[in-house]
Amino acid sequence: MNRPQNLAHVRAFAAAMQAKDRDGMLAEMTEDVVLNTPLAAEPVRGKAAIRPVVDALLATIDAFEIREILEGPTYAAAFFGAAAGPHRIDGADIWRLDADGLIREMSVLWRPLPEALAIRDRLFRAADAGTLPPAR
Numbered sequence: 001m002n003r004p005q006n007l008a009h010v011r012a013f014a015a016a017m018q019a020k021d022r023d024g025m026l027a028e029m030t031e032d033v034v035l036n037t038p039l040a041a042e043p044v045r046g047k048a049a050i051r052p053v054v055d056a057l058l059a060t061i062d063a064f065e066i067r068e069i070l071e072g073p074t075y076a077a078a079f080f081g082a083a084a085g086p087h088r089i090d091g092a093d094i095w096r097l098d099a100d101g102l103i104r105e106m107s108v109l110w111r112p113l114p115e116a117l118a119i120r121d122r123l124f125r126a127a128d129a130g131t132l133p134p135a136r
Contacts, residue, residue, distance in 0.1 A: 006101030007069065010076045013095075013103060014066045017080075020058045026051065029103045036107040039120055056127035060084050060119065087118045 009028040016024030026047055035044040035053065044050050065081040077094045089110045096105040110116035 006097075007071060007076060009101040009103060010069060010078070010095060010097070014069060014078050014080075018064045018066055020061075020064075022051070022054050022058055025054055029106075030098055033103055034105045036105070038108060038110055038116065039123065052127065056123050059126040060123040082119070084119045084122050087115045087122070089115045089119060 013025055013028035016022075016028070029047055029050070031047050032045070033047055033050060035050050037044060037053065039053070044053055062083045062085065067079045067081065070077045070079075075094055075096055077092055080091050080093070082089050082091060089112070091111070092109045094107040094109070095103045098104045110119070
């Protein structure tokens with residue numbers, strides 16, 4: 001039987017995301033964290049590479065609302081809503097944690113597609129040229 005995960009880092013990450021606190025979000029990730037995002041064709045690897053992605057995200061999203069955090073034997077997940085101007089999305093962050101509960105891999109899912117694309121376009125406009133990997 002698997003032990004329950006330590007969700008302290010997950011809860012701290014979710015609180016930092018709602019507060020739009022980049023440093024607080026990054027503090028809950030391992031240095032070699034992997035981000036699987038709908039905004040890039042390939043995973044973004046490492047905290048340093050993720051920093052500009054988070055900066056652009058926080059500049060674009062007006063508000064995050066964490067709705068629920070779920071826990072399983074290997075993964076944790078958060079279901080959330082987000083708003084950027086007139087656009088609203090539902091999303092899920094799926095996290096694979098290390099032995100200490102830090103986020104070592106994160107997969108981001110957004111829906112509905114038209115709203116996700118509108119937010120993606122706003123995000124790319126907010127990002128400096130070349131700071132995000134190419135979109136699919």
